[in-house]
Amino acid sequence: MANQLAFYFDVARCTGCKACQVACQDKHDLPADMRWRRVAEYSGGEWVRNQDGSFTQNVFAYYVSVACNHCEKPICQEVCPASAITKRDDGIVLIDEDKCIGCRYCEWACPYAAPQFDEDSGTMSKCTLCVDYIDAGQLPACVAACPSRALEVGELSELRAKYGDLAEVAPLPEAKLTEPAMIIKPNAKTKPVLAKAGRLANPEEV
Amino acid sequence: MDVREWALIAFTILSQMAVGSFIILGIVYFFAARKWGEEEADRLSDRALLAIGPVLVLGTLASLFHLGNPLNAYRAIANVGSSWLSREILANVLFIGVGAVFAFMQWRKISTSATRNVVALVAAAIGVVLVFSMSQIYMLRTAPAWDTIATPITFFTTTFLLGALAVGAAYVANYAYVQRKEPGCADTQCEIMRSTLRWLALASVVLVGVHLVVLPLYVAYLASSDVAAANDAVNVLMGDYGVVFALRLVLVFVGAGILGAFLYRNASSPGREKILGNLAYAAFAVVLVAEVMGRFLFYAMQTRIGL
Numbered sequence: 259m260a261n262q263l264a265f266y267f268d269v270a271r272c273t274g275c276k277a278c279q280v281a282c283q284d285k286h287d288l289p290a291d292m293r294w295r296r297v298a299e300y301s302g303g304e305w306v307r308n309q310d311g312s313f314t315q316n317v318f319a320y321y322v323s324v325a326c327n328h329c330e331k332p333i334c335q336e337v338c339p340a341s342a343i344t345k346r347d348d349g350i351v352l353i354d355e356d357k358c359i360g361c362r363y364c365e366w367a368c369p370y371a372a373p374q375f376d377e378d379s380g381t382m383s384k385c386t387l388c389v390d391y392i393d394a395g396q397l398p399a400c401v402a403a404c405p406s407r408a409l410e411v412g413e414l415s416e417l418r419a420k421y422g423d424l425a426e427v428a429p430l431p432e433a434k435l436t437e438p439a440m441i442i443k444p445n446a447k448t449k450p451v452l453a454k455a456g457r458l459a460n461p462e463e464v
Numbered sequence: 465m466d467v468r469e470w471a472l473i474a475f476t477i478l479s480q481m482a483v484g485s486f487i488i489l490g491i492v493y494f495f496a497a498r499k500w501g502e503e504e505a506d507r508l509s510d511r512a513l514l515a516i517g518p519v520l521v522l523g524t525l526a527s528l529f530h531l532g533n534p535l536n537a538y539r540a541i542a543n544v545g546s547s548w549l550s551r552e553i554l555a556n557v558l559f560i561g562v563g564a565v566f567a568f569m570q571w572r573k574i575s576t577s578a579t580r581n582v583v584a585l586v587a588a589a590i591g592v593v594l595v596f597s598m599s600q601i602y603m604l605r606t607a608p609a610w611d612t613i614a615t616p617i618t619f620f621t622t623t624f625l626l627g628a629l630a631v632g633a634a635y636v637a638n639y640a641y642v643q644r645k646e647p648g649c650a651d652t653q654c655e656i657m658r659s660t661l662r663w664l665a666l667a668s669v670v671l672v673g674v675h676l677v678v679l680p681l682y683v684a685y686l687a688s689s690d691v692a693a694a695n696d697a698v699n700v701l702m703g704d705y706g707v708v709f710a711l712r713l714v715l716v717f718v719g720a721g722i723l724g725a726f727l728y729r730n731a732s733s734p735g736r737e738k739i740l741g742n743l744a745y746a747a748f749a750v751v752l753v754a755e756v757m758g759r760f761l762f763y764a765m766q767t768r769i770g771l
Contacts (some may be wrong), residue, residue, distance in 0.1 A: 360532020369770030
């Protein structure tokens with residue numbers, strides 16, 4: 259059994275099609291306004307003056323697909339008063355709806371906006387890493403759905419050996435806050451974490 | 465802002481007012497008993513003490529409206545080991561419990577006054593832990609606008625400011641009651657009330673000073689921060705809710721500062737009980753509104769690092 263399952267995301271491959279997000283909503287039968295996986299669009303750019311006095315633009319945009327990162331230091335679990343959030347031996351962080359009191363404290367705490375409030379049940383919900391699929395040896399719905407193979411799932415240490423250990427880029431938070439089990443392969447335009455070069459272009463979608 | 469946020473505003477304001485009232489009542493009782501004797505101090509405090517209970521229970525009931533799944537509310541103390549929210553609820557329950565035991569003992573004069581003092585001190589200590597836990601809930605490393613020393617400072621300032629003015633209003637109401645029911649004791653009670661209100665007025669002027677020093681420093685700190693979420697919180701406070709923020713500062717200054725100063729003056733000379741009463745009620749009402757607005761703004765400034 260794995261010690262810590264993790265997502266890998268390749269910025270260069272992502273086209274922002276949101277197949278991962280929709281596959282997740284379909285698999286878990288989520289309402290349209292609940293997105294356990296979301297695709298953040300980060301964009302910016304300005305006019306740069308060249309030496310000859312002419313101007314060129316350096317507009318950029320890229321996508322970051324984020325779900326719950328099943329953090330190694332899950333702040334949601336730390337703050338949950340009801341002890342409703344647990345971390346399995348394989349690292350998957352799960353919310354037990356039967357124990358949740360719906361105080362939404364985890365929602366305040368999580369810098370990835372992973373725990374989301376379910377108005378119908380009055381409890382919190384979030385990405386389960388498709389734990390039923392994982393236990394059956396299958397891929398999570400988001401990973402399986404990605405047409406450009408920008409997403410992978412695997413053991414964190416193995417993914418790190420293969421792709422490095424970058425886990426923070428703009429517009430994500432600093433990795434030291436929760437130690438997310440995530441690896442990001444940046445593309446040429448990807449800005450570092452805390453960069454002010456661009457902005458989240460689709461805040462209503464994440 | 466929906467019902468759930470208002471539930472939190474009601475809960476935090478009412479519990480803090482209850483803790484502040486309990487502690488201030490205890491301090492006043494201590495000095496009043498030394499100067500005028502226990503019997504007169506009891507006559508001053510006992511009814512006010514019993515009034516704290518309903519405030520606490522009301523606040524705790526309000527907190528249930530914050531929950532999406534209140535049937536599981538008993539689970540809120542399941543993570544005392546790492547969640548400040550659990551610690552807060554545990555302290556809240558203990559404060560209600562020990563406070564109720566003390567109030568009952570004091571009401572029926574059970575056991576010696578020394579024993580009752582010990583129970584009261586334990587309850588007061590739990591009350592301080594309760595307000596401290598409340599402030600720690602918001603000091604999340606992912607919420608930069610909340611994660612500052614200003615959170616505990618303003619929570620404790622609110623606690624004692626509301627406590628002082630609520631107790632002041634309670635003494636005035638108590639005096640009116642004593643005048644009607646026990647006219648023989650009215651003169652001494654009048655003297656105690658005036659003397660006490662002077663100190664409470666002084667305390668509220670000092671406490672509003674703390675607010676008016678800390679709040680601008682806090683806003684300046686957030687504005688100068690290089691964390692985007694902290695700057696966003698300033699924009700909410702000064703932009704979206706600028707009028708509310710200004711009104712909150714004016715009201716707390718008027719209620720605790722100006723009315724507090726009038727209260728102090730009028731309590732200094734005898735024969736002004738009527739105006740003294742109206743001033744004490746008005747100061748409490750105005751500051752209560754100001755503190756509710758302040759807590760509203762506190763929750764409105766909920767901005768988080770990340771997505």
